[in-house]
Amino acid sequence: MTVLFVRKIGMSQIFNENDSYVPVTLVRVLKNSICAVKTIKKDGYSAVQIGAQTKKIDKKSIIENLKKKGISERLSKFTEYRTEEIGLKVGDEIEIETLNINDKVSIIGKSKGKGFSGTVKRHNFTIGPKSHGSNNQRQPGSIGSAYPQRVVKGRKMPGRMGANRITVKNLEIVDIDKENRILAIKGAIPGPNRSISVLEKI
Numbered sequence: 001m002t003v004l005f006v007r008k009i010g011m012s013q014i015f016n017e018n019d020s021y022v023p024v025t026l027v028r029v030l031k032n033s034i035c036a037v038k039t040i041k042k043d044g045y046s047a048v049q050i051g052a053q054t055k056k057i058d059k060k061s062i063i064e065n066l067k068k069k070g071i072s073e074r075l076s077k078f079t080e081y082r083t084e085e086i087g088l089k090v091g092d093e094i095e096i097e098t099l100n101i102n103d104k105v106s107i108i109g110k111s112k113g114k115g116f117s118g119t120v121k122r123h124n125f126t127i128g129p130k131s132h133g134s135n136n137q138r139q140p141g142s143i144g145s146a147y148p149q150r151v152v153k154g155r156k157m158p159g160r161m162g163a164n165r166i167t168v169k170n171l172e173i174v175d176i177d178k179e180n181r182i183l184a185i186k187g188a189i190p191g192p193n194r195s196i197s198v199l200e201k202i
Helices: 060-068 119-123
Strands: 002-015 021-029 032-038 047-052 077-082 104-110 113-117 159-162 165-177 182-186 196-201
Touching: 002 032, 002 047, 002 077, 002 182, 021 165, 021 196, 077 196, 113 119, 119 159
Parallel strands: none
Antiparallel strands: 002 021, 002 196, 021 182, 032 047, 047 077, 104 165, 104 196, 113 159, 165 182
């Protein structure tokens, strides 16, 4: 398995051999470094921790920890995945060459935040009548009966919408620009442009 941090550039389209267009999302592969290698003997399970520099950080605890491991980059994003691969060392970089055209990948990202939203936008509630003095156009209506004297768990109500962790599986890599470290992935991935996502090669 290959796991990489990528930054979303935006959506585009390319044409295949049949002259039909394919909608794609362009992502740039960031510089990914191995921060830690966990073993069954020492940690109880076998895994690799990967980090990428996505923004400037000044947190001394992270900087000092990376210096102890011999990593000069100020990494700010980290993820971990379990693997049985032998030979991986701290400080090694995961290159884009590990990916090929037609590979199947999963993208884990954060969806766009919509803020505090009402029931019509958040849950597709139907609006009330707009004429004859109606004061119930976008109100949620009744939220329960006389018993029990509380709001039942799971009741659809206004609240925060979006900004959730979403995984999209079985996406296909259509094209690769290794020089500029850009991937063209068929379909859409969660998050706004310039957002950071985790790419997992299946």
